[in-house]
Amino acid sequence: MRLEIDYIILRYLQMELKAPFTTSFGTFQTKEFILVEAVDSNGVSGWGESVAFSAPWYSEETVKTNWHMLEDFLIPLAFAEPIDHPSELSKRFGAIRQNHMAKAALEGAVWDLYAKRLGVPLYQALGGTKREIEVGVSIGIQPTVDELLRIIERYVTQGYRRMKVKIKPGWDVGVIREVRRVFPDVPLMADANSAYTLADVERLKALDEFGLMMIEQPLAADDLVDHAQLQPLLKTPICLDESIRSFDDARKALHLGSCRIINMKIGRIGGLQEAKHIHDLCREHGVPVWCGGMLEAGVGRAHNIAITTLENFTLPGDTAASSHYWERDIIVPEVEVHNGLIRVPDAPGIGYEVDRRQVERYTQFAKVYRRSLPA
Numbered sequence: 001m002r003l004e005i006d007y008i009i010l011r012y013l014q015m016e017l018k019a020p021f022t023t024s025f026g027t028f029q030t031k032e033f034i035l036v037e038a039v040d041s042n043g044v045s046g047w048g049e050s051v052a053f054s055a056p057w058y059s060e061e062t063v064k065t066n067w068h069m070l071e072d073f074l075i076p077l078a079f080a081e082p083i084d085h086p087s088e089l090s091k092r093f094g095a096i097r098q099n100h101m102a103k104a105a106l107e108g109a110v111w112d113l114y115a116k117r118l119g120v121p122l123y124q125a126l127g128g129t130k131r132e133i134e135v136g137v138s139i140g141i142q143p144t145v146d147e148l149l150r151i152i153e154r155y156v157t158q159g160y161r162r163m164k165v166k167i168k169p170g171w172d173v174g175v176i177r178e179v180r181r182v183f184p185d186v187p188l189m190a191d192a193n194s195a196y197t198l199a200d201v202e203r204l205k206a207l208d209e210f211g212l213m214m215i216e217q218p219l220a221a222d223d224l225v226d227h228a229q230l231q232p233l234l235k236t237p238i239c240l241d242e243s244i245r246s247f248d249d250a251r252k253a254l255h256l257g258s259c260r261i262i263n264m265k266i267g268r269i270g271g272l273q274e275a276k277h278i279h280d281l282c283r284e285h286g287v288p289v290w291c292g293g294m295l296e297a298g299v300g301r302a303h304n305i306a307i308t309t310l311e312n313f314t315l316p317g318d319t320a321a322s323s324h325y326w327e328r329d330i331i332v333p334e335v336e337v338h339n340g341l342i343r344v345p346d347a348p349g350i351g352y353e354v355d356r357r358q359v360e361r362y363t364q365f366a367k368v369y370r371r372s373l374p375a
């Protein structure tokens, strides 16, 4: 399949979350992001979504750095030559250091385009097999423990397969103890978003008694070595999120014993090709993976669903229903969760229609980039 991209549209969207989402590093209320539409010489559109946030709290990338990278470096690389397979694009992007979320947004659009041109669903183009995927929900830090318990009650009733509670110093052992008292059997995990250091070992050890599925990213966002020191001191498996930015990070983490589980985020690691590669490595090592979330709108959510169909995604991900985040998502149908499961769509590409009217409503500005045609 030979793809010639004729033009690419970058749109800057703003969407209000239904409820503020608080992590150890800050609170999200308005989600700003870039939507990428890549249109080929047959007039077929492929869609990608950048997961970079407005501010560099989770990682150094932002909406503006992504726009800059896309406009000045990545889009020109996509136009430079025809693309026979999306993996070629991810190889081309290797000339640019880091900026993984920007790369993943454009690579994701090309994967969608590629699958549409082949007439197959994206999940099949990626080598996935699952027809439905299991999902959990990520719950931000709340004003009170009672509030948190009410929220968990609601998600348990809705059938979500596991609860992920955000923690930070002062909102950790006591909170998890209370959650466990009220919900002794619920599959439960905690995400610290790097709020601790090795000086907090005793505090982290105190979480061992609650039978958590895992503790996500307790230590620094760029660390592998301290996590390798921490893991043998804990019974609870460590899952790395922020620290895994590439195949090589995953390889080193497994070698050092920094974690026993990996949270896969397509944006953080630079795209679907790299995600497949890390997935295969983890499968060979018997290390389970699951798909993390970045409060995505529908396009990013659809990509997450597609990658989760690979066989070693054996733990429920963070890909909750569209209606969990948004009054109105940008895809039709919206992502629905029934009994903690999402049915993987069968239509070509990402499998959901992009709702152009909604996209229009949320778009603040847009810019079109055209391939310069040979004279």
Ligand SMILES: O=C(O)CCC(=O)c1ccccc1C(=O)O
Pocket (backbone or CB within 6 Å): 023, 058, 137, 138, 191, 193, 241, 292, 293, 294, 295, 296, 318, 319, 320
């Ligand atoms: O529901 C979601 O999309 C996952 C939410 C989540 O946990 C999260 C949201 C924003 C930034 C980082 C994280 C994280 O997984 O650490």
Ligand SMILES: [Mg+2]
Pocket (backbone or CB within 6 Å): 191, 193, 216, 217, 241, 242, 263, 292
């Ligand atoms: Mg996380």
